[in-house]
Amino acid sequence: MPKEGITPRATDYSQWYLDIVQQADMADYAEIVRGCIVFKATGYAVWEAMQRGLDERIKATGHSNVYFPLLIPKSLLMREAEHVEGFAPEVAEVTRAAGEELPEPYVIRPTSETIIGYFYSKWVRSWRDLPVLYNQWANVMRWEMRTRPFLRTAEFLWQEGHTVHATEAEAEAEALKVLHEVYADFVEQEMALPVVRGLKTPKETFAGALRSYALEAMMQDGRALQTATSHNLGQNFARAFDITYTDRNNTIQTAWTTSWGISTRLIGAMIMAHSDDEGLVVPPRLAPTQVVVVPIYRSDEERSMVLQAIDQLTADWKGTLRFKVDDRDHVQPGFKFNEWELKGIPVRVELGPRDVQQGTVAVARRDLPGKAGKAFVPQAGLREHVQGLLEDIHQALYDRALRFRDERTVTVTSYAELAEAVETGFARCYWAGDTADEVKIQQELKATTRVIPFDQPDTAGRCIVTGKETTQQVIFARAY
Amino acid sequence: MPKEGITPRATDYSQWYLDIVQQADMADYAEIVRGCIVFKATGYAVWEAMQRGLDERIKATGHSNVYFPLLIPKSLLMREAEHVEGFAPEVAEVTRAAGEELPEPYVIRPTSETIIGYFYSKWVRSWRDLPVLYNQWANVMRWEMRTRPFLRTAEFLWQEGHTVHATEAEAEAEALKVLHEVYADFVEQEMALPVVRGLKTPKETFAGALRSYALEAMMQDGRALQTATSHNLGQNFARAFDITYTDRNNTIQTAWTTSWGISTRLIGAMIMAHSDDEGLVVPPRLAPTQVVVVPIYRSDEERSMVLQAIDQLTADWKGTLRFKVDDRDHVQPGFKFNEWELKGIPVRVELGPRDVQQGTVAVARRDLPGKAGKAFVPQAGLREHVQGLLEDIHQALYDRALRFRDERTVTVTSYAELAEAVETGFARCYWAGDTADEVKIQQELKATTRVIPFDQPDTAGRCIVTGKETTQQVIFARAY
Numbered sequence: 001m002p003k004e005g006i007t008p009r010a011t012d013y014s015q016w017y018l019d020i021v022q023q024a025d026m027a028d029y030a031e032i033v034r035g036c037i038v039f040k041a042t043g044y045a046v047w048e049a050m051q052r053g054l055d056e057r058i059k060a061t062g063h064s065n066v067y068f069p070l071l072i073p074k075s076l077l078m079r080e081a082e083h084v085e086g087f088a089p090e091v092a093e094v095t096r097a098a099g100e101e102l103p104e105p106y107v108i109r110p111t112s113e114t115i116i117g118y119f120y121s122k123w124v125r126s127w128r129d130l131p132v133l134y135n136q137w138a139n140v141m142r143w144e145m146r147t148r149p150f151l152r153t154a155e156f157l158w159q160e161g162h163t164v165h166a167t168e169a170e171a172e173a174e175a176l177k178v179l180h181e182v183y184a185d186f187v188e189q190e191m192a193l194p195v196v197r198g199l200k201t202p203k204e205t206f207a208g209a210l211r212s213y214a215l216e217a218m219m220q221d222g223r224a225l226q227t228a229t230s231h232n233l234g235q236n237f238a239r240a241f242d243i244t245y246t247d248r249n250n251t252i253q254t255a256w257t258t259s260w261g262i263s264t265r266l267i268g269a270m271i272m273a274h275s276d277d278e279g280l281v282v283p284p285r286l287a288p289t290q291v292v293v294v295p296i297y298r299s300d301e302e303r304s305m306v307l308q309a310i311d312q313l314t315a316d317w318k319g320t321l322r323f324k325v326d327d328r329d330h331v332q333p334g335f336k337f338n339e340w341e342l343k344g345i346p347v348r349v350e351l352g353p354r355d356v357q358q359g360t361v362a363v364a365r366r367d368l369p370g371k372a373g374k375a376f377v378p379q380a381g382l383r384e385h386v387q388g389l390l391e392d393i394h395q396a397l398y399d400r401a402l403r404f405r406d407e408r409t410v411t412v413t414s415y416a417e418l419a420e421a422v423e424t425g426f427a428r429c430y431w432a433g434d435t436a437d438e439v440k441i442q443q444e445l446k447a448t449t450r451v452i453p454f455d456q457p458d459t460a461g462r463c464i465v466t467g468k469e470t471t472q473q474v475i476f477a478r479a480y
Numbered sequence: 481m482p483k484e485g486i487t488p489r490a491t492d493y494s495q496w497y498l499d500i501v502q503q504a505d506m507a508d509y510a511e512i513v514r515g516c517i518v519f520k521a522t523g524y525a526v527w528e529a530m531q532r533g534l535d536e537r538i539k540a541t542g543h544s545n546v547y548f549p550l551l552i553p554k555s556l557l558m559r560e561a562e563h564v565e566g567f568a569p570e571v572a573e574v575t576r577a578a579g580e581e582l583p584e585p586y587v588i589r590p591t592s593e594t595i596i597g598y599f600y601s602k603w604v605r606s607w608r609d610l611p612v613l614y615n616q617w618a619n620v621m622r623w624e625m626r627t628r629p630f631l632r633t634a635e636f637l638w639q640e641g642h643t644v645h646a647t648e649a650e651a652e653a654e655a656l657k658v659l660h661e662v663y664a665d666f667v668e669q670e671m672a673l674p675v676v677r678g679l680k681t682p683k684e685t686f687a688g689a690l691r692s693y694a695l696e697a698m699m700q701d702g703r704a705l706q707t708a709t710s711h712n713l714g715q716n717f718a719r720a721f722d723i724t725y726t727d728r729n730n731t732i733q734t735a736w737t738t739s740w741g742i743s744t745r746l747i748g749a750m751i752m753a754h755s756d757d758e759g760l761v762v763p764p765r766l767a768p769t770q771v772v773v774v775p776i777y778r779s780d781e782e783r784s785m786v787l788q789a790i791d792q793l794t795a796d797w798k799g800t801l802r803f804k805v806d807d808r809d810h811v812q813p814g815f816k817f818n819e820w821e822l823k824g825i826p827v828r829v830e831l832g833p834r835d836v837q838q839g840t841v842a843v844a845r846r847d848l849p850g851k852a853g854k855a856f857v858p859q860a861g862l863r864e865h866v867q868g869l870l871e872d873i874h875q876a877l878y879d880r881a882l883r884f885r886d887e888r889t890v891t892v893t894s895y896a897e898l899a900e901a902v903e904t905g906f907a908r909c910y911w912a913g914d915t916a917d918e919v920k921i922q923q924e925l926k927a928t929t930r931v932i933p934f935d936q937p938d939t940a941g942r943c944i945v946t947g948k949e950t951t952q953q954v955i956f957a958r959a960y
Contacts (some may be wrong), residue, residue: 028599028602028603030548030549030599032553032556032595032598033549033551033552033553033586033595034577036549036550036551037549038546038547038548038549038599039546039547039548040546041544041545041546041614044544044545044546044547045544045545047547048545064521064524064525065521065524065525065528066518066519066520066521066524067518067519067524067527067637068510068518068519069510069513069516069517069518069635070516070550070588070619070621070635071513071516071572071635072513073512073513076512089578089579090578091577091578092551092574092576092577092578092586093574093575093576093577094572094573094574094575094588095573095574095575095576096572096573096575096585097514097571097572097573097623098569098570098571098572098623098625099569105576106513106572108550108574108588115512115513118512119508119510119518122508123508128810134521138619139550139618139619141550143577143578145578155549155550155551157547330608
């Protein structure tokens with residue numbers, strides 16, 4: 001049963017998303033700051049959980065965190081030609097400070113390759129200094145025309161990794177390692193969201209990169225959302241910023257660099273992939289609160305009996321389950337159920353006076369709303385039961401998203417089929433076209449190449465636009 | 481024995497500080513971004529440890545994290561009269577974006593009372609919405625004229641808490657709770673740094689606050705460093721931003737707000753309070769790496785024997801000690817000792833072939849450089865020994881800093897004594913003067929009132945400038 005204040009997905013998917021953001025209290029529009037949002041407590045707690053999961057993996061793969069300035073001298077941004085083209089049109093500029101015009105404007109970082117390149121040039125001297133493996137958590141700003149909470153905002157939060165290597169092979173290995181071991185592992189294992197991994201076509205490559213890799217996930221309207229990117233920057237930035245090192249033979253060499261990032265867009269991806277017409281659905285491994293316990297009572301006497309039972313029941317949960325007991329007095333249980341459904345808490349436990357006597361509790365799964373997800377179980381062994389349930393929910397969400405994506409991924413062999421397939425999902429096809437062909441398709445079908453998946457066929461086929469024989473397949477989709 | 485590259489404290493304390501920052505690889509000057517620094521890996525890791533300790537306490541006292549926009553419409557900053565005066569002269573302004581002049585400039589937040597006040601006005605409706613207990617971790621910018629790594633930089637990192645309450649008493653209790661339970665507890669228990677807690681005089685009160693509380697710590701040159709502030713903002717911001725609520729009697733009331741912050745200045749405080757002429761000293765509870773294990777060997781055979789012994793010895797350390805084994809091959813042990821001393825690792829363990837045979841190790845304390853801090857101990861029970869040592873070091877650092885502060889805190893009864901006392905430390909005196917008197921002392925002695933300490937005498941005395949009888953004492957000091 002759809003909830004008040006939430007437009008059903010089938011009616012208007014786009015409005016449904018905005019309703020979830022608002023009803024789950026994830027964000028507020030910062031109408032007085034163009035294109036920005038306020039991350040409210042529920043939304044920010046999800047970002048903190050994402051940061052923890054990512055930061056762990058970033059450190060486990062050998063990186064350290066650092067922090068570079070927010071402001072970049074405008075002239076520095078202009079040093080790498082393609083990078084300028086990509087970012088100069090959307091930067092915000094600081095031209096005055098302390099009441100005076102600045103001699104040269106600064107831009108607020110849209111990404112930090114340039115300012116970091118400047119410092120790496122100072123820091124890297126010898127092969128002994130390599131690899132440089134740094135990451136920073138930061139806010140960045142891109143003055144986008146059309147914004148949408150979490151998915152596209154003028155200011156957003158992210159991490160950006162920036163590394164320097166002695167050889168092309170090492171830079172390539174780094175870009176792929178981060179894609180697989182940091183990003184894909186996090187998105188699949190903690191967000192329960194299956195991803196397609198692959199290489200970007202030249203048209204979709206990051207401004208200034210040699211090769212860009214990405215993860216693409218399918219949202220519930222069949223559109224793609226790029227959840228992470230990792231770039232082998234080749235020697236483009238190293239040349240522009242003079243990042244060189246003396247090798248073991250005492251010869252000066254130009255270094256190879258990478259950069260990679262994942263942002264608060266992920267919150268949007270989580271909402272759009274898993275949530276339903278009842279509200280937000282937060283995957284259990286990520287959930288800041290995994291279990292909410294709601295006491296049911298009609299009198300003060302019942303209240304103290306039930307709350308005491310809950311105390312005993314949850315006594316050994318600390319450190320093993322992230323839970324809260326909703327003992328608010330001024331609202332009814334029904335109001336509480338509704339609120340925690342809206343906010344996507346994976347498991348709800350209800351306990352009333354009869355449960356106390358019978359040694360049972362009611363347990364409801366958020367991913368299966370209504371009767372389908374509700375069961376009465378014994379109080380004995382409840383913690384283990386809930387832990388098992390959380391793992392089941394993770395797997396169920398992952399499987400559901402994977403099944404959905406597979407059902408809506410079609411291999412197409414004609415332009416007409418391509419046009420039809422991108423209406424509902426991913427179209428996979430042989431591709432030997434160029435950027436001009438991609439631009440044409442984008443104009444005609446509003447679809448872009450998402451990735452050249454790593455998983456490629458063994459046999460050749462004919463390109464869907466040029467007719468040339470090729471072994472390369474790409475995925476087309478409409479994208480966020 | 482002072483180290484190369486480090487000016488002794490006695491020679492030039494100010495240069496010593498800059499040398500430590502550089503030699504311990506904490507930060508780099510961002511000479512191309514005025515007044516900014518790069519937080520290098522060693523420096524940022526300390527900040528991450530501080531964030532963890534503070535964030536835990538912020539959450540344990542009932543607050544949630546949120547995130548508000550970086551940019552504030554300039555007109556919004558101007559709404560609270562005293563706040564404007566305090567901050568308008570030092571803001572950086574964004575006047576262009578995406579290639580066009582903006583209709584109204586934005587300022588980069590120097591602090592967020594104004595933008596947060598705007599949203600709190602929207603969010604707070606009824607007494608049921610109170611208290612609002614939010615915090616954000618963010619970067620802020622103040623275009624200061626004179627900067628100094630960590631202590632005063634144009635951009636810095638901090639947390640800022642912003643709360644709303646129904647009554648003055650609740651706002652007052654919040655400001656004090658944060659001062660004691662979050663800030664003082666963290667600074668004393670994790671940074672091993674004793675603080676004086678107290679109220680600021682009107683002259684030193686935050687721009688727009690009713691009352692400001694602060695923690696003041698003494699650095700090794702006897703100067704004060706304000707490590708944290710917590711403000712009862714009264715109804716000033718609530719009135720300027722129209723933060724009102726309907727009370728239980730259905731009457732509209734103006735709310736009371738607080739704000740409180742602690743910043744990357746703390747890194748500077750840590751360096752200046754504990755470090756010595758050998759390099760950085762990081763207090764053990766805070767230290768990202770608490771123990772470094774250095775293998776000693778002359779041959780490949782010895783190397784594998786020693787490293788194997790270290791593996792066995794540290795097998796059960798994970799999760800209980802933060803340690804690293806420095807098994808680099810291309811540098812000598814002496815080089816490693818020097819590096820980890822410079823970087824302030826609290827405990828160093830050395831293990832050579834003879835130790836393997838004898839079942840011993842050498843253990844060196846960073847807080848007692850040279851022979852005084854080195855001992856040979858049995859391998860059996862090493863983990864417990866090191867854990868005990870870390871606690872001893874914490875206590876020794878705290879005690880040393882407290883003794884130093886006590887020795888340099890003088891109760892003075894004449895202006896001549898005051899002038900002398902602030903040359904070397906804190907001067908405590910009776911005080912009934914006003915802002916003009918404070919300004920005069922600042923001009924003459926370069927000293928300011930730090931706090932009116934909570935700990936006050938039972939008897940009255942005569943004010944050091946006005947001669948009036950008063951029961952109030954203040955602390956004067958030169959401050960960072």
